[in-house]
Amino acid sequence: MAPREHPHPDLHEVELVTVLAALAEPTRLRIVRMLAAMEERERAWKDIDLPIARSTLSHHLKILRNAGLLWSRTEGTRCFVSLRDKEMEGRFPGLLECVLACQDSVDVPMAKGGVREDRAAS
């Protein structure tokens, strides 16, 4: 289907385990990190370049959306996603921040523009 307007949960109704489960998957964590590392606050669905099928990507984005982690916006037949980091900070203070700050093996080698070199290098 075309990107029909998706339901976005009220963050007050999102449970911590849901958020943790959403983040506890390498591909999804990578997506979150990529969105956080961008200069623009939005990323075009089409430009999310990962070695997975598009249907799988759609699946992961849905899980992140249901966990309150990202916002998707429709523009014609296209879709743009962005982190709900401000809201998440209100609901789970410090969580997203420390997840993003942490250094581990899940990197952000996602081409097609938007990756900040300065962050990637630190």
Added chain:
Amino acid sequence: MAPREHPHPDLHEVELVTVLAALAEPTRLRIVRMLAAMEERERAWKDIDLPIARSTLSHHLKILRNAGLLWSRTEGTRCFVSLRDKEMEGRFPGLLECVLACQDSVDVPMAKGGVREDRAAS
């Protein structure tokens, strides 16, 4: 088997996804919260009172241990577990703290002493 000395991972080798996955399960999150809410820093294995089989509990404790979240110590035939919160703070600054601080539906109604009333009430 009796509580043979278990392997505890070096926290530098523990990945964020491993920790998140360990925490992203209601029973395990409950165990972590219970350990954090205790006055004594240790809890006897035997006194962890949850509505699950003992083999299941053993399984969950192993996952938490492998994620670097808890430490288990053997004393004769008994076992005592405690949070590795200080070390986790060094590896993933702020993570455990904000997970414990967050308010959601996973409570800590675990009897047999050790639950702090002041925390439970806040």
Added chain:
DNA sequence: GTCGTACTTCGATATTCGTCGAACATCGAA
């Protein structure tokens, strides 16, 4: 209207995970 693009949903599959009871291993006590 017809076609193509852009996502989403469906159905199928393989893997992982939570759970249990039973069997096992280790220690202390009798």
Added chain:
DNA sequence: TTCGATGTTCGACGAATATCGAAGTACGAC
């Protein structure tokens, strides 16, 4: 040494999950 207590491991099971390709749906362009 025999017994009981204490955890752990094993084997099995159903449920959940990550993945894909194919089919479907909505929109813009022509």
